[in-house]
Amino acid sequence: MFESIDQTIDQLAAQQYLCDRPLATVAFVAHELSKPILIEGSAGVGKTELAKAVARALDRPLIRLQCYGGLDESRALYEWEYGKQLLYTEILRDKISHFLADTADLPEAIERLHRHEELFFAEHFIVPRPLLQAMRSPEPVVLLIDEIDRAEEHFEAFLLEVLGEFQVTVPELGTIKAKTPPYVVITSNNTRDLSDALKRRCLHLFMDYPDPARELAILRLKVPEIGEPMATQVVDVIRRLRRLDLRKAPSISETLDWAQALVLLNAESIDRGLIEQTLPLLIKYQRDTHQVSERMNWLLEGLPDAEPEPVQHDLHGPQPPLRPPRKPAVPDLQEMEARKKEHAARYFGRDRIRPDSASGGG
Amino acid sequence: MDAAVNRFICLLKRNGVGISPAESIDAMRALACVTPADRETVRAVLRSALIKDRHDIPMFEELFELFFSLPKAAQQPPSEPDATVGAPPLKAERIVLDTEDEGYTLSGGEPPATDEIKIQPGNLAAMGENLLLKRAQSLLDQVMQRATHQVNVRRAGHSACPGDLNFADTLPTLDADLVIDVVEKLMADLHDLDVDERLIEQFASQTALVLDRLPESLKRYLERELALQAIRRVDVEPRRPAQSYRFNEHERREMEEIVRRLGRKLRGARSYRRVVSRRGRIHVARTLRNSLSYDAIPFHPVLTSQRQEKPRIAVICDVSLSVRNTARFMLHLVYSLQALFEQVKSFVFVSDLADASQYFEQLPIDEAIAAVFSGELIDCDANSNYGRALEIFCQRYLGSVTRQTTVIILGDGRGNCNPPNAWALEEIRRRVKQLIWLSPEPRGSWGLGSSDMKLYEPICHRAEVVRNLKELEHVVEAWIHRSTTAASYN
Numbered sequence: 001m002f003e004s005i006d007q008t009i010d011q012l013a014a015q016q017y018l019c020d021r022p023l024a025t026v027a028f029v030a031h032e033l034s035k036p037i038l039i040e041g042s043a044g045v046g047k048t049e050l051a052k053a054v055a056r057a058l059d060r061p062l063i064r065l066q067c068y069g070g071l072d073e074s075r076a077l078y079e080w081e082y083g084k085q086l087l088y089t090e091i092l093r094d095k096i097s098h099f100l101a102d103t104a105d106l107p108e109a110i111e112r113l114h115r116h117e118e119l120f121f122a123e124h125f126i127v128p129r130p131l132l133q134a135m136r137s138p139e140p141v142v143l144l145i146d147e148i149d150r151a152e153e154h155f156e157a158f159l160l161e162v163l164g165e166f167q168v169t170v171p172e173l174g175t176i177k178a179k180t181p182p183y184v185v186i187t188s189n190n191t192r193d194l195s196d197a198l199k200r201r202c203l204h205l206f207m208d209y210p211d212p213a214r215e216l217a218i219l220r221l222k223v224p225e226i227g228e229p230m231a232t233q234v235v236d237v238i239r240r241l242r243r244l245d246l247r248k249a250p251s252i253s254e255t256l257d258w259a260q261a262l263v264l265l266n267a268e269s270i271d272r273g274l275i276e277q278t279l280p281l282l283i284k285y286q287r288d289t290h291q292v293s294e295r296m297n298w299l300l301e302g303l304p305d306a307e308p309e310p311v312q313h314d315l316h317g318p319q320p321p322l323r324p325p326r327k328p329a330v331p332d333l334q335e336m337e338a339r340k341k342e343h344a345a346r347y348f349g350r351d352r353i354r355p356d357s358a359s360g361g362g
Numbered sequence: 363m364d365a366a367v368n369r370f371i372c373l374l375k376r377n378g379v380g381i382s383p384a385e386s387i388d389a390m391r392a393l394a395c396v397t398p399a400d401r402e403t404v405r406a407v408l409r410s411a412l413i414k415d416r417h418d419i420p421m422f423e424e425l426f427e428l429f430f431s432l433p434k435a436a437q438q439p440p441s442e443p444d445a446t447v448g449a450p451p452l453k454a455e456r457i458v459l460d461t462e463d464e465g466y467t468l469s470g471g472e473p474p475a476t477d478e479i480k481i482q483p484g485n486l487a488a489m490g491e492n493l494l495l496k497r498a499q500s501l502l503d504q505v506m507q508r509a510t511h512q513v514n515v516r517r518a519g520h521s522a523c524p525g526d527l528n529f530a531d532t533l534p535t536l537d538a539d540l541v542i543d544v545v546e547k548l549m550a551d552l553h554d555l556d557v558d559e560r561l562i563e564q565f566a567s568q569t570a571l572v573l574d575r576l577p578e579s580l581k582r583y584l585e586r587e588l589a590l591q592a593i594r595r596v597d598v599e600p601r602r603p604a605q606s607y608r609f610n611e612h613e614r615r616e617m618e619e620i621v622r623r624l625g626r627k628l629r630g631a632r633s634y635r636r637v638v639s640r641r642g643r644i645h646v647a648r649t650l651r652n653s654l655s656y657d658a659i660p661f662h663p664v665l666t667s668q669r670q671e672k673p674r675i676a677v678i679c680d681v682s683l684s685v686r687n688t689a690r691f692m693l694h695l696v697y698s699l700q701a702l703f704e705q706v707k708s709f710v711f712v713s714d715l716a717d718a719s720q721y722f723e724q725l726p727i728d729e730a731i732a733a734v735f736s737g738e739l740i741d742c743d744a745n746s747n748y749g750r751a752l753e754i755f756c757q758r759y760l761g762s763v764t765r766q767t768t769v770i771i772l773g774d775g776r777g778n779c780n781p782p783n784a785w786a787l788e789e790i791r792r793r794v795k796q797l798i799w800l801s802p803e804p805r806g807s808w809g810l811g812s813s814d815m816k817l818y819e820p821i822c823h824r825a826e827v828v829r830n831l832k833e834l835e836h837v838v839e840a841w842i843h844r845s846t847t848a849a850s851y852n
């Protein structure tokens with residue numbers, strides 16, 4: 001149980017999930033009101049982790065529904081187990097003929113069979129999928145609906161009943177209502193807009209990168225082996241990387257991976273060579289790599305020279321916003337030329353259609 | 363607290379944030395289960411319950427700061443005497459009534475020295491009469507204007523700086539009680555100043571008269587204001603003699619035919635609904651049902667496959683001067699796409715980009731095109747700026763395209779040496795199923811002058827030259843043909 005906001009923070013921290021107060025407030029209110037939380041944010045800021053931490057903190061089982069294109073209700077909700085139905089019918093054949101032996105005529109037999117019809121459409125012939133599992137579970141659960149933006153719009157509409165009323169309707173069985181409302185966490189990477197009907201039913205949480213102090217705390221918690229000056233250096237470099245105009249800025253998970261790698265490499269402090277070697281852990285696009293190497297000096301410029309004490313103070317105080325140095329105004333034609341080839345390669349590789357100049361010119 | 367939150371929600375709504383009653387109720391319930399003493403908690407709770415779109419966050423933050431920065435002020439009902447507005451209240455004491463002047467000017471802004479009111483006793487009655495006999499319209503109007511401003515400031519949510527707020531939109535909703543309030547306040551302010559008591563008394567009696575007539579004058583004033591607004595609007599509209607874009611029946615039919623064929627090429631994603639077909643996966647339930655008559659032996663397996671959905675298209679059309687001669691054709695294409703398929707969004711741009719879907723959906727083609735060129739949506743006389751338009755599309759409308767959408771860009775790619783922002787096009791390409799560029803310019807001149815087509819072309823899945831129906835037909839024909847021959851190799 002979450003008793004108060006402060007306790008929510010503590011309980012989540014005990015599960016190694018450090019959150020700020022607004023986040024804890026939403027988590028607490030969602031628990032109090034039994035409303036789903038819809039979390040938006042870029043990849044790797046800890047959306048899914050929140051659901052896991054809540055499940056551990058509340059000591060509830062976590063049921064996860066991973067969304068993908070083409071997800072339908074037979075994967076999300078339930079499916080009849082036809083094989084089992086058929087098998088049972090087959091096995092019980094004798095029993096049924098025995099049971100119907102003393103009936104006079106066909107209508108009477110059907111009438112008798114009719115009375116036991118519900119046996120064949122009972123709950124034990126259903127394969128429960130995550131949503132139905134969450135509804136039927138005798139103990140309260142945490143239901144995680146991950147990356148809902150990957151599923152189609154139809155699927156959202158289908159979720160509305162689950163999210164609004166915490167019930168699902170199986171035509172043959174009727175409506176199954178959750179005994180205790182599950183704690184629902186929905187995550188979205190925001191690749192498309194969700195419908196208003198879905199948004200209305202949820203509390204919204206926009207997750208962003210944590211502030212340096214919290215990131216430092218997370219880093220110390222998750223990678224305890226990392227040395228003191230190193231941790232602040234890592235956080236500082238990551239913070240500067242995020243100010244660059246990257247296609248995929250490093251998020252917390254990348255920070256942790258990088259720190260882990262630095263620990264494995266036995267690095268003492270961060271320098272240019274080290275960043276260049278370990279860049280693949282942080283940067284996921286070729287284009288971003290160029291940008292980072294161009295601004296390497298700026299990235300390194302704020303590094304404290306292995307003096308842990310004043311930095312600690314610095315992270316809490318108000319700071320002027322970081323601005324990366326301006327790019328030269330003239331576009332880099334060489335780079336564009338290179339990228340053109342890249343595009344062409346992708347183009348021919350995927351679609352296998354040649355854009356011939358002959359048909360376009362006429 | 364409830365009342366305060368309610369007013370805050372009203373304020374958000376007035377500023378264009380969509381909030382449903384259900385969400386308001388949620389917010390109230392959520393606040394009930396936390397201790398609302400802590401400002402940050404209240405902020406977090408309200409934001410999570412009310413704000414469902416990340417674009418609304420800055421507006422929320424700004425209004426939250428304004429609204430809850432003066433907690434005491436926020437508790438006051440709006441009709442109470444005004445003590446919350448940070449700026450000094452109505453500067454009515456600075457009114458200079460100069461009876462010598464015909465117009466009874468009211469100079470508000472700068473306080474002229476000490477004795478603010480110069481009213482000659484003999485002229486007071488005349489002034490009152492004049493006020494009432496509408497000969498001093500300008501004076502009355504100024505008083506009214508001040509009063510309404512005052513009221514609007516107060517209604518706009520107890521902000522610290524009235525200058526930030528928009529007076530214009532709430533003007534017609536003014537109610538007279540509040541104005542009377544303000545006039546009384548003005549009287550009180552006069553008392554505070556060292557003005558001759560007798561003068562004030564006389565003025566008071568005059569104002570009583572004015573107050574009696576207030577509703578009429580107010581009505582008159584508002585009517586005039588509204589009339590003014592209407593006139594202003596009319597002034598703006600017919601900026602350009604609307605060119606007539608007539609399309610004959612033959613042209614229309616031909617275009618429809620080609621677009622239909624194009625549509626077949628642009629089919630959307632596989633639907634997750636399955637339909638019975640001759641190929642595909644076995645549908646267990648149906649197979650079982652069909653085989654019941656054969657003792658559950660599945661002689662006739664029922665196969666289902668996924669159906670292709672209807673095309674989803676986003677058309678981005680350049681309507682700048684450089685493509686004006688082909689714009690008619692291009693917009694015709696846009697219109698036909700919109701008319702034939704359900705899920706089509708159309709955007710037009712010159713330097714700004716705007717969603718024009720509603721025009722093409724609701725108006726007949728000639729009117730729709732005239733409406734686009736009338737300059738209501740975007741400034742059609744600006745220089746075209748592809749980079750900016752693509753950037754705007756990325757920022758505002760990228761959410762409206764999905765992996766099943768085909769984006770068609772109609773334009774010549776001449777960005778007038780503005781930054782081409784090819785990254786924006788890349789971003790669009792990443793998000794959509796297909797990106798097609800139809801340019802009216804021959805391929806030979808793509809690299810010449812300020813054309814950025816050389817940059818854009820490799821990013822697009824297809825880039826073609828299309829200037830008229832015939833060329834469009836060729837392109838579509840070649841395209842369908844090629845894809846069918848390609849399919850036969852498989």
